[in-house]
Structure formats: C-alpha cells, structure tokens
Amino acid sequence: MLPTIHTLNILLPFFYIATFAIYFYDFQQGGKKFENSKRLFLFLTLIFHFLYLLLRTIEFNHPPITNVFEIFTVLAFSISFAYFILELVTDIRGTGPFIIIISIIFQVISTLFIQDLTEVKEVLRSNLLGIHVISALIGYSGITISAVYGVLYLILYNEIKLNKFGLIFNRLPSLEILERMSFIAAIIGFVLLTITIIIGIIWLPQAFPNITFADPKLIGTFAVWILYGIGLINKFLGKWRGKKLIILSIIGFCLAILSTMLTNFLGKSFHSFY
Amino acid sequence: MNLLGISINHRTAPVELREALHLSEDEIRKFIQQTKDSAFAEGIIISTCNRTEIYAIPKSDKTSLKDLENLIKNYKSSFEVKDENFQHFISRESIEHLFRVACGIESLLIGDNQIFKQVKDSFLISEEMNFAGVLIRRVMDAATRVGKRAINETTISEGAVTVSYAAVQLVEKIFSNLQKKSALIIGTGETGELAAKHLRDRGIGRLALTNRSFEKAEKLAAELKTAVFPFSNFKEHLHKFDIIVSATSAEGLIITKKDIDEAMKKRNYASMVLMDIAIPRDIDPESKKIDYVFYHDIDSLNIIVEQNLGKRKTEIPKVEKIIQEELDNFFEWYNSLEAAPTIKTLRDYFESVRAEEVEKNINKFSEDDKEKLEIITKRIINKILHHPTIELRKISESDLRAEDTAAKISIIRDLFGLNSKNKENK
Numbered sequence: 001m002l003p004t005i006h007t008l009n010i011l012l013p014f015f016y017i018a019t020f021a022i023y024f025y026d027f028q029q030g031g032k033k034f035e036n037s038k039r040l041f042l043f044l045t046l047i048f049h050f051l052y053l054l055l056r057t058i059e060f061n062h063p064p065i066t067n068v069f070e071i072f073t074v075l076a077f078s079i080s081f082a083y084f085i086l087e088l089v090t091d092i093r094g095t096g097p098f099i100i101i102i103s104i105i106f107q108v109i110s111t112l113f114i115q116d117l118t119e120v121k122e123v124l125r126s127n128l129l130g131i132h133v134i135s136a137l138i139g140y141s142g143i144t145i146s147a148v149y150g151v152l153y154l155i156l157y158n159e160i161k162l163n164k165f166g167l168i169f170n171r172l173p174s175l176e177i178l179e180r181m182s183f184i185a186a187i188i189g190f191v192l193l194t195i196t197i198i199i200g201i202i203w204l205p206q207a208f209p210n211i212t213f214a215d216p217k218l219i220g221t222f223a224v225w226i227l228y229g230i231g232l233i234n235k236f237l238g239k240w241r242g243k244k245l246i247i248l249s250i251i252g253f254c255l256a257i258l259s260t261m262l263t264n265f266l267g268k269s270f271h272s273f274y
Numbered sequence: 275m276n277l278l279g280i281s282i283n284h285r286t287a288p289v290e291l292r293e294a295l296h297l298s299e300d301e302i303r304k305f306i307q308q309t310k311d312s313a314f315a316e317g318i319i320i321s322t323c324n325r326t327e328i329y330a331i332p333k334s335d336k337t338s339l340k341d342l343e344n345l346i347k348n349y350k351s352s353f354e355v356k357d358e359n360f361q362h363f364i365s366r367e368s369i370e371h372l373f374r375v376a377c378g379i380e381s382l383l384i385g386d387n388q389i390f391k392q393v394k395d396s397f398l399i400s401e402e403m404n405f406a407g408v409l410i411r412r413v414m415d416a417a418t419r420v421g422k423r424a425i426n427e428t429t430i431s432e433g434a435v436t437v438s439y440a441a442v443q444l445v446e447k448i449f450s451n452l453q454k455k456s457a458l459i460i461g462t463g464e465t466g467e468l469a470a471k472h473l474r475d476r477g478i479g480r481l482a483l484t485n486r487s488f489e490k491a492e493k494l495a496a497e498l499k500t501a502v503f504p505f506s507n508f509k510e511h512l513h514k515f516d517i518i519v520s521a522t523s524a525e526g527l528i529i530t531k532k533d534i535d536e537a538m539k540k541r542n543y544a545s546m547v548l549m550d551i552a553i554p555r556d557i558d559p560e561s562k563k564i565d566y567v568f569y570h571d572i573d574s575l576n577i578i579v580e581q582n583l584g585k586r587k588t589e590i591p592k593v594e595k596i597i598q599e600e601l602d603n604f605f606e607w608y609n610s611l612e613a614a615p616t617i618k619t620l621r622d623y624f625e626s627v628r629a630e631e632v633e634k635n636i637n638k639f640s641e642d643d644k645e646k647l648e649i650i651t652k653r654i655i656n657k658i659l660h661h662p663t664i665e666l667r668k669i670s671e672s673d674l675r676a677e678d679t680a681a682k683i684s685i686i687r688d689l690f691g692l693n694s695k696n697k698e699n700k
Contacts, residue, residue: 174447242543
C-alpha cells in the first residue's frame with residue numbers, strides 16, 4: 001500500500017495542475033469545448049485525492065489531521081471539493097481556476113514535506129478532536145472560497161469602473177453573484193469556525209489540563225471569528241455591503257493563514273502538533 | 275444551375291436609396307406575382323432596412339441578370355437606380371451570397387442574427403405565393419443549415435454590437451437579476467424609447483419614464499405600461515432606481531454629482547448604474563468617483579461594441595468554411611440530379627433489396643431452385659424498373675430546362691430515398 005500512497009502523493013499536484021490548466025484554458029477561450037470535460041477532470045482528481053486520504057488513514061491507522069502537512073492535503077481536497085459542489089449547485093463555471101490554484105498551493109507544499117507517520121501522540125487520538133479538525137477544515141475552505149470570490153469581485157468592480165472590458169469582464173459572473181457567493185461561503189466558514197471553537201474549548205482542558213487561553217493560535221482564531229462575526233452582523237442589519245464586507249472577508253482569510261503559519265512554523269503552541 | 279441574384283445593400287447604395295427600394299411584405303407579394311407572370315419560375319425576395327435581394331430561376335435560358343434588375347427598377351420606377359448600385363450573382367455565386375447573407379457575415383453589424391429570421395420569413399412568403407419550387411426549397415434548406423451551424427459552431431453572433439445592447443450587457447455584469455431591479459429613463463426620444471423597450475424586453479422589474487414634454491412621456495408610458503414622473507421633480511426619485519438611463523437633448527448637464535451623492539446616501543450606497551447615452555452628456559462624469567456608482571457614457575459603451583465586432587470578425591473564416599461545406603453538399607446533390615446516375619442508383623438500390631431478401635430466404639429452397647430464384651427475382655426487378663428507366667431517359671432527352679429536369683429527378687430520388695442511400699454507400 002505504501003508505494004501506492006507515495007505515487008499518489010507525487011501525482012496529486014500534477015492532477016490539480018492539469019485540472020487547473022483545462023479550467024484556465026476554458027476561461028481564456030470562453031468556448032463551450034471543455035465545459036463538461038473540465039468538470040470530469042476535477043471529479044477524477046477529487047476521486048484520486050479521496051483515495052489517497054483513505055489509504056493514508058488505513059495504512060497509518062489515523063486520519064490525516066495530525067500535522068500541518070497532513071492538514072494541508074485535506075485542505076487542498078476540501079477547497080476543491082467545496083468548489084465542485086458549488087459549481088454543480090450554481091452552474092457558474094467561470095471561477096474554477098481561481099479556486100483550484102489555492103488547492104495546488106496547499107497540495108504542492110504537502111507533497112514536498114509530508115512524511116509517513118505511524119506514531120501519533122495519544123492525545124491526538126480523540127473523536128472530539130476529529131470533529132474539531134474536520135469542522136475547522138471545512139470552515140477554512142469556506143473562508144478561502146469567500147476570499148477568492150471577494151478578490152474576483154474587487155477586480156471586476158474596478159474593471160467596470162475603469163471601463164476595462166477584457167477577459168475578466170467577459171468571463172466572470174455579475175458583481176452581485178460574486179458578492180453573494182463570497183457571502184454564502186463566509187457564512188459557512190463562520191458557522192463551522194464557531195463549531196470548531198466550541199469543540200476546542202470543550203476538548204482542550206481534557207487534553208491539556210494546564211492549557212492557557214492566551215495561546216497565539218487561540219487568539220488568532222478568535223480574532224478571525226470576531227472579524228467575520230462583525231461583518232456578518234452588519235450585513236444582516238443592512239449596514240454594510242459590497243466592497244466593505246468583501247475587504248473584511250479577505251482580511252479575515254489573510255489573518256487565518258498568517259495565524260496558522262506563525263503558529264506552526266515559528267511560535268510555540270499546542271497547535272504545532274509537537 | 276441557373277439561379278440569378280441581385281443585391282442592393284449597404285456596400286453598394288446609400289441609405290436613402292436602400293430605404294426607397296425597401297419592399298414591405300405586401301409589396302413583396304405583389305412583386306412576386308408580377309415576377310411569376312413574367313420571366314421567372316421560382317425565387318425568393320429578401321428586403322430589410324439594409325438590403326434588398328432578389329434570387330430567381332428564369333423560365334428561359336435567354337433571361338439575364340439585366341431582366342432581373344429591370345423588374346425592381348420598374349417596380350420602384352420613381353427612384354433612380356444606377357448599375358453600380360447592384361451586385362450580381364450567377365449560379366454558385368448566388369447561393370454562396372445567399373448563405374453569407376443568411377448567417378450575417380454580409381450584414382452591416384457582422385453576425386446580426388435577425389437577418390436569419392428575415393431570410394426564413396422571405397422564404398415562407400415565396401412558398402405561400404407558390405414561387406418556391408424544389409430547387410429554391412433545397413437552397414433554403416441549405417441556407418437554414420448554414421445559419422444554424424454558424425450560430426452553434428462559431429461565436430459570430432455573440433456579444434453586444436449596438437450601444438443599447440452593450441448597455442444591457444454592462445448592466446447584467448453588475449446585477450444578476452433584472453426582475454428585481456428598477457430603471458428610470460430620462461428623455462423619451464428615439465434613443466430613450468429604444469432603451470426603455472430593451473430593458474422591458476430583458477424583464478426589468480420596474481420601469482419609469484420622465485421627459486421635458488410630459489405628454490410625450492405619458493404616451494410612451496401608456497404603450498409600455500410604466501410609471502411616469504414630471505421632469506420638474508424627477509431628481510427627488512433618483513434614489514429609488516438601480517439603473518438610470520439618460521438620453522435627452524439638453525444642452526448641459528441635467529444631473530450633477532451632488533444629485534447622485536444625495537441619491538446614493540438615501541440608498542445606503544446600494545449599487546447604481548448610470549447610462550448616459552446623450553450627446554452632449556446629461557450626467558456629470560465625476561459621478562463615477564462615488565463608490566458603487568457605475569457611470570458609463572457613449573464612449574465607454576462603444577468600447578464594448580468595438581471589441582465585440584472585432585471578435586466577430588475573427589470568426590468569419592470559420593463561417594466561410596461552413597458555407598463552403600454546405601455549398602459542396604448542395605452541388606453534390608444538384609449534380610446527382612442527372613438521368614444516368616439516377617438510373618444507376620435506382621437499379622443498385624433495387625438490386626440490393628433483391629439480393630438481401632434472396633440471401634435471407636435462400637436456405638428455404640432446394641439446390642435446383644436456388645438458381646431459379648436468382649433468375650426470377652432479377653427478372654421481376656428488371657420488369658419493375660423498365661418503365662421508370664425509359665421515362666428517366668426521356669426526361670434527359672427532352673427539351674425541358676435543366677432546372678425542370680432536375681426538379682423531376684429530385685422527386686424520384688426523394689421518393690426512393692436515393693440521396694440517403696448515396697450517403698450510406700459513401
């Protein structure tokens with residue numbers, strides 16, 4: 001089984017790059033030639049990725065959520081999977097390359113640094129932790145997708161304002177749709193992040209009796225959560241809209257990524273996975 | 275094939291002459307009646323604001339393009355039409371030109387697909403007037419196929435190529451659903467009216483009009499079933515609209531940046547689209563600096579139009595390839611309408627039916643009878659085909675016009691499905 005896992009680990013970035021290439025080509029050409037085949041490409045990539053995650057879980061006897069590079073490959077999968085569902089539900093097919101490229105980044109980093117890990121600390125073998133990590137990953141996927149649609153919104157907004165009617169203008173859906181998609185993804189991200197935090201608060205004292213809530217990762221996550229909370233409340237109250245909300249979503253995403261990076265690569269935190 | 279064609283279009287004649295030679299549906303019917311009574315057996319007349327085209331098959335080989343020209347000259351005798359105002363086509367050229375017209379690559383707005391419908395409507399008139407025979411029907415079948423293929427296989431008709439459609443395209447890049455949006459049209463002249471109709475056709479949720487002359491606005495409002503505001507206080511209502519189209523003939527600005535600023539505050543900065551399609555402009559261009567205000571004037575809309583026209587032009591070679599394919603298909607069919615190849619195809623077809631049935635049932639016969647079966651079935655086929663063969667030879671040797679011969683043979687080929695058999699064999 002190990003050789004299969006290693007082969008898939010090497011192949012996955014290439015699958016994502018091939019899927020990205022066909023999505024990008026279709027975006028650039030604007031024809032209907034690859035309208036369905038690009039979706040099939042993405043579907044097959046997701047199948048292979050799911051198989052890879054399943055084989056790792058069986059072979060190493062734990063779900064791939066115990067270190068940052070395992071998390072990255074799951075994140076790459078969940079972002080593309082979330083986009084796949086979004087594309088199926090909305091039938092908006094022009095934004096694929098901008099989402100899939102995020103999966104490529106996470107998967108390439110994971111492929112380069114991931115290791116065969118059979119020894120896992122007992123503290124990480126917990127059902128509550130499993131739910132905590134899964135909801136966190138879906139939440140982060142939501143935040144990522146929200147930020148990508150946010151960036152696309154800002155680009156299209158400026159292009160229309162400046163009378164630039166190029167590729168972006170011709171291929172992207174309307175500003176209202178981009179704003180709505182960013183908003184829906186942000187809601188999903190916020191709800192899942194809330195669940196993640198609640199489970200974390202329940203599980204943390206059980207696993208680490210001496211834990212302090214001044215941990216940098218916890219502070220970072222709370223900051224992201226509060227930021228999205230403020231944005232969504234103002235949206236529901238009808239006070240904020242458009243650019244303001246979208247910039248907030250992008251800042252939230254950057255903060256989330258920054259907090260994860262700093263915690264795992266620089267800082268000393270229980271989230272460093274030892 | 276002796277199909278003659280003449281065309282007066284935007285390349286050959288000024289707009290006044292094109293307008294003068296335009297034929298209404300009633301005029302086309304009268305014109306067809308006269309043409310039928312004179313020198314032409316079948317044909318089609320296409321007349322739009324940009325072109326008048328006549329394609330016809332003469333009753334005699336002596337009839338020329340000049341006769342066709344004279345028909346329209348005499349019909350519209352009060353207008354002076356010069357020779358250089360006509361384009362002339364014969365045979366394959368005629369059909370090729372008709373195909374080019376049908377798929378819009380001869381149009382002033384390249385790829386205009388309205389012409390496709392107009393060509394089909396023209397054919398229906400010819401059919402109703404019994405002016406469309408076998409050949410014209412085939413030509414039109416092929417022209418329809420060319421038009422459909424051009425739309426489906428190329429992007430020749432994609433993108434807005436008029437300012438008013440470009441405005442709608444732009445609005446649809448900002449709002450996802452026009453049914454939930456409202457629009458105010460300022461100025462109910464020709465441009466304003468067109469914009470109002472476009473928006474209504476695209477399903478705008480709420481439409482309102484205002485105009486200096488209230489009566490004029492009321493008249494259009496009644497036609498479009500929309501609200502109307504007096505021009506004196508329309509600014510008080512600006513904030514209620516997501517789209518504002520201004521097309522007045524005012525000398526100066528009628529909406530200032532301050533007006534838009536105030537409207538946006540009242541709207542809590544919900545997006546607003548300003549389409550200033552007036553010359554000189556009606557709305558202060560500085561308004562574009564306000565957040566969520568999308569201001570566009572004629573120049574910016576023209577950028578979209580030019581880009582789309584450019585893209586359509588790059589599609590022309592693809593459409594021309596389709597035209598050549600369909601032309602080849604058409605003439606392959608037309609050339610098969612000769613007696614000798616038809617007799618051979620007919621005999622081959624009957625022989626294949628006979629051979630298939632004999633093969634299926636051969637084991638039911640004794641060895642001695644098998645040979646007899648072959649002889650008898652062949653004799654039956656020969657007897658059945660004897661008379662049609664003689665008649666086909668007579669047709670080819672008679673003094674009939676080539677088009678009449680082709681028409682008769684075409685019926686026989688259709689009756690026995692010989693055209694599809696030819697394709698299967700290939």
